[in-house]
Amino acid sequence: MWISFTKCPLVFRKQSINLIRCSSNLGLSEYVPNCPPADPNEVERLQDFVLSSRRLFVMTGAGISTESGIPDYRSEGVGLYARTERRPIQHAEFVRSQAARRRYWARNFVGWPQFSSHKPNKAHMALYNWENAAKLHWLVTQNVDALHAKAGQRRLTELHGCTHRVICLGCQTVSSRFELQERFIALNPSWNEHAYGVAPDGDVFLTDEQVSNFRVPPCNKCGGILKPQVTFFGDTVNRELVFSLYEQLGQADAMLVVGSSLQVYSGYRFALKAQEKGIPIAILNIGPTRADHLAVVKVIARCGDILPKIMPLNRHQQETVS
Numbered sequence: 001m002w003i004s005f006t007k008c009p010l011v012f013r014k015q016s017i018n019l020i021r022c023s024s025n026l027g028l029s030e031y032v033p034n035c036p037p038a039d040p041n042e043v044e045r046l047q048d049f050v051l052s053s054r055r056l057f058v059m060t061g062a063g064i065s066t067e068s069g070i071p072d073y074r075s076e077g078v079g080l081y082a083r084t085e086r087r088p089i090q091h092a093e094f095v096r097s098q099a100a101r102r103r104y105w106a107r108n109f110v111g112w113p114q115f116s117s118h119k120p121n122k123a124h125m126a127l128y129n130w131e132n133a134a135k136l137h138w139l140v141t142q143n144v145d146a147l148h149a150k151a152g153q154r155r156l157t158e159l160h161g162c163t164h165r166v167i168c169l170g171c172q173t174v175s176s177r178f179e180l181q182e183r184f185i186a187l188n189p190s191w192n193e194h195a196y197g198v199a200p201d202g203d204v205f206l207t208d209e210q211v212s213n214f215r216v217p218p219c220n221k222c223g224g225i226l227k228p229q230v231t232f233f234g235d236t237v238n239r240e241l242v243f244s245l246y247e248q249l250g251q252a253d254a255m256l257v258v259g260s261s262l263q264v265y266s267g268y269r270f271a272l273k274a275q276e277k278g279i280p281i282a283i284l285n286i287g288p289t290r291a292d293h294l295a296v297v298k299v300i301a302r303c304g305d306i307l308p309k310i311m312p313l314n315r316h317q318q319e320t321v322s
C-alpha cells in the first residue's frame with residue numbers, strides 16, 4: 001500500500017524501492033522477515049531461563065526495532081542489503097570528505113522527521129517492565145534509534161551511540177539532533193528535495209545533484225565538524241565503554257540476546273565474554289545468529305510476539321520484590 005502524496009511529507013519517485021512508509025503503524029511484513037510459529041517448548045524454556053535469572057543482561061539488535069517500522073540491514077529478503085545497493089557510510093569517508101558529509105547530512109535532514117518519530121513497540125515495553133520488576137540488570141543495545149530510551153529504560157547503554165545526539169569532532173561537545181534540525185532549516189530555507197527511503201541510521205536516498213547546495217553548519221562552540229554520536233561502520237566502539245559493559249555482564253547471571261544476528265563483532269564479543277564467564281545465553285531471533293552454538297535456549301520468533309508473554313517474575317519472586 002502506498003501513502004497518498006498529500007499526506008506524506010516526502011515524495012517518492014523511485015517506485016522500484018518499495019520500502020518507504022510514512023507511518024510506523026503500517027504492515028510489519030515490510031520490514032520483519034517471515035517466521036514460522038515459535039516452538040512452544042523453546043518458549044517455555046525461555047520462560048524458565050528468565051525466571052531462574054536474578055540479574056539478567058540483555059542485548060538487543062535491529063530485530064527488535066523492525067516491528068516499529070525501522071528496516072534493518074541484514075535480514076534476508078527484507079533488510080536493506082537485500083533490497084538496495086546502498087551501504088552505510090564509512091567513518092573514514094565521513095571524516096575525510098566534506099562532500100560525503102554534505103551528502104550524509106542532506107539525506108539525514110530529509111529523513112529525520114520520520115525517523116525520529118518512530119515509537120517503541122511492545123517488545124521494548126516488555127524490557128522496560130522487566131527493569132521495573134528488578135529482573136533486568138542491564139540492557140545494551142546495538143540500535144541507534146533511541147527506542148529503548150523512549151520506552152523509559154534507564155539501565156541502558158547504547159553501544160553504537162544514538163542518532164538523537166550530535167557530537168563535535170573538534171571539542172567533543174554533545175548536542176541534540178533536534179536542535180541541529182532547526183539549524184539545517186534556517187540555513188536551507190528553500191531546500192525541499194525528494195527522499196526515497198529511510199535506512200536504519202535515519203539516512204535517505206538522494207542524488208549528488210540534489211544535495212550539492214545543501215548547507216551544513218559547524219559546531220557552535222569551536223567551528224568543528226558535527227557528526228551523529230553514532231559509531232559508523234569502520235569505526236570502533238570506545239574501549240572504556242566495552243570494559244564497563246563487561247563489568248555489568250560480570251555482575252549478571254544470565255544473558256539474553258534479542259533480535260540480533262550478532263554478526264558484528266562489537267556485539268558478538270559480549271556473547272563470547274558471557275561464555276568465558278560461564279554465564280548461560282538465551283537467544284530470541286528470527287534468523288540464525290553467530291552465537292547459536294553458545295546458547296542453551298534459542299527461540300525463533302518475532303520479539304514482539306514473545307517478550308510480552310514472558311513473565312519476568314514468578315509469584316514468590318513478586319512477593320520478594322514487593
Ligand SMILES: [Zn+2]
Binds near residue numbers: 170171172219223
Ligand atoms: Zn566543537
